[in-house]
Amino acid sequence: MPQKKTSRRARLLPLIKKEFIQIFRTKPMLAFIFVMPIVQTLVMGYAVTTEVTRVPMVICDQERSQQSRQLIRSIRQTEYFDLVGITSEYTEIERYMDSGEAASALVIPPDFTRQMRKNKVPVLQAIMDGSNSNTAQIAIGYLQGLMGKYGEQLRVWYPNDIMYYAGLNPPIRIAANMRVWYNPNFENTYFMVPGIIGLILAFSTLILTAVSIVREREVGTLEQLMVSPLKSWQIMLGKITPFALLGFVEISIVMVAGKYYFMIPMRGSFPLLFFVSFLMLLTTLGLGLFVSSITKTQQQSMFVAWFFLIFIILMSGFFFPVDNMPLWLRRLSLLDPLRYYIACLRGIFLKGAGFQALLPQIGALAGYGVLIITFASLRFQKRIS
C-alpha cells in the first residue's frame, strides 16, 4: 500500500510540472501574470476616486461690481471649481454647457449688491450639468458650502455696517472636533489597494482555470490525460494547483507594491491574510472548474467567466458601495464571496482586525469555498469519467 501511495504522488508531480511549463511557455502569459497586477494596482490606486475636484465653471456676472468680483475670487481660491470663463451674457452659458466646456455655471444678478444694501435677499442662480448626476450632486453641495462661507465672510468684513449686518443675534454654532480613524489624511489608496488584491486574485485565477481546462478539451489533450493512469481527482488537483500558487504570487506582488510604493499601513496579521486568501482561492478555482464544466469552447468559457467576474466584482463593494443598492441586490450580494474577502482585506490592513472581529466574514468565505469547490470538482470528475 505505502508503495502505491508514493507512486501516485510521483504521478501527480509531473502533471503539476507540465502545467507550469505550459503556463510559463509564452511571454505574453508571463506579462499577464507579473506585469498586469502592478499596472492594475498603479492605475486603480489612483483612478478609482469619486472625489470631485476642478469642476469647470462659467460665471455669468451681470453686475460687474467690486462685490461680484470678490465673490468670483472666493470661487477661484478653491480647488473644487475651475473657472473656464466669465461672461455677462446669459445665453453664453448654453454654449459652454452644451459643448461640455463647463459643467456648472453661476449667475450673479445685475442688482446683487443693490438688493443687499436695501436689506433684501438677492438670489444667485447655480446651474449644473446633470448628465453626470454624481458630480453634479457633489458640486452643488460644494457650491452651497462655499456660498455659505462667503456669507459668513461678509458678516465678518462688515460687522458694524448696518447695510450688511442682517441680524442682531448671530446664531450659536457648535464647535465640532473631528477625529478621523484609520486613515486620517483620507488617502484613497489605503482603501483601494487592499481591495485590488481581492480583485486581482479573482480575476486571474478564475479566468485562467476556466479557459485552460476547456482548451485541453478543445485541443483534445484532455483525453490523453484521461487514459493516463491518473485518477480524476489527481488530474483536477494537477490542473488547479499551479493556478493556486500563481494566485499567491500575484497577491504578494500587490502587497509589496502596496506596502512599499503606496505606503499602506498593514495593521493586522499576515498569516490571517494568507488564510483568508486560501479560502477565497477555493471559491475562485471552484468557479473556474465549474465554468469549464458547462462550456465547450474557449470563447464560451471566456464569456461565462467574464460574466461571473463582472458579477462578483460589482457586488463586492469594490467600486460601488453595497449599502446604496436596492434591497434585492443587497440580498443577492450576500452570495458574493469576493464581498467577504474584500471586507477581510480592508479590515486586516487598515483596522488591524483579528480573527474574532472578522469571524462572520471568514465563516461565510469558508462555507462558500468548501461548497463551491466540492460541487465543482464532483461535476468535473463526472464529466471526466
Place this chain on the structure above:
Amino acid sequence: MISGTFTIAKKEFIHIIRDPRSLILIMVLPLLMMVLYGYAINMDVKNVKLGVLDNDHSWASREVIRGFGGTDFFEIFGYYDSRNAIRQAVESGAIKGVLVFPAGFTESVGRGVSPEMQVIIDGSDANTGKIIQTGVSVILSNVILGSTSAKPFFTMETRVWYNPELEGVNFIVPGLVAVFLMMIATILTSITIAREKETGTMIQLRLSPASASQIIIGKVLPYTVLAFIVGTLMLTFALLYYGVPFHGSPLLLAGLSVAYLLASLSIGLLVSTVAESQQIAMAGGMLGTMLPSILLSGFIFPLRSMPVALQWISTVIPAKYFLEILRGIMLKGNSMIYLWPPLWSLLIFTAIVMVISIARFRRQFKIAG
C-alpha cells in the same frame, strides 16, 4: 479586391453562425448585466450609520441628534455607553461615525458660547469619509441653539440641466453601453487571428488569393455587424427598461457608433496579432479594455480628479470619446457641431491601430507561408 474581402467575411460569418450557443451568450449576457448594473451602481452616499455616545443627556444634545436623524444622509444607528463599545462598533463596520457629547455640553449655550463636541469618522474609505465629514459640518451649521434673528445676505437657487431629477441611471446606463460594447467587440475579434495561428490554418489563408489587408478587413466586417446589433439591443433596452431620455438624433448616434465599434474591433485585432493562443488573446483583450474603459473613460470616476499622467492616458481610451458622443446625443441633444472632436479622435485612433495590426499580420503571414 472586394471579392477577396467578402469571401473572408463570409467564412468568418459562418464561424459565428455555427456556434449558436456563443451567439446567444453574446446577445443575452450584456442585457442581463445592464439590469444588474443599472440598479447596483449608485454612488450617492445615503443613510450613513452613526452611533451616539451622549454623556450630557440634555436638550441640546438631543437637538443635535435630531438634526442628524432628520436627513436621509445620516441615520442614527444606535446609542453606546463607552468608548470601548464605540471602538468595537466602528471596527466591525456597523457604524461609520460617532457623535460624542461630553458632560456639560449644554452649559456653555446659556452663556452664549459655542459648545464643543467630538465627531469620530471612519476614514478607511477615503471617499465616503470625506463626504461624511462635509455632511457633518453642513448639518452642524444648520442646527440652531438659542434664538436668533439673523437673516442670510443672499440665497442660491440651483437648476440642473439635461437631467433635472439627477437620475443616476441616465448617467450610468450610457456608460454601461459604451463599456460593454468595447469589451464584447474586443473579445470577439481578439480570437480571430489567434485561432488561425493556434489551429494551424494560417497557411491555408496564405494560399488563398486574398491579401493581408483584405483578410483583416474581411475578418472585421461581420463582427462590426454583430457588435452593431448588440449595441442596438442594449440601447433599445436602456430606453425601454430604464426610460433613459433620448434628446438627439438616433441616426447621428448610429453613424457615430460605427466609428466607436471600429475602434474597439481594431484593438481586438491588434491583440490577436500579438497573442499566440486564443486563451492569451482573450485574457489580454479583456484586461486591455475592461479596466481602462471602466476606469479612465469618465464612465463613473471623474477624470479631472485624477493625476495628470492618467488624464494623458485617458486620451487614448476610445470609450472616453464615445461617452462624450453618447451622453451628448442622448442627454444634451447635441448636434454634430460639438461632436467633431470626439469623432476625429476615434477615427485617428482606429486608423493607427489598424495600420499597426495589418503590418504585424502581414509579417506573420509571410512567415507562415
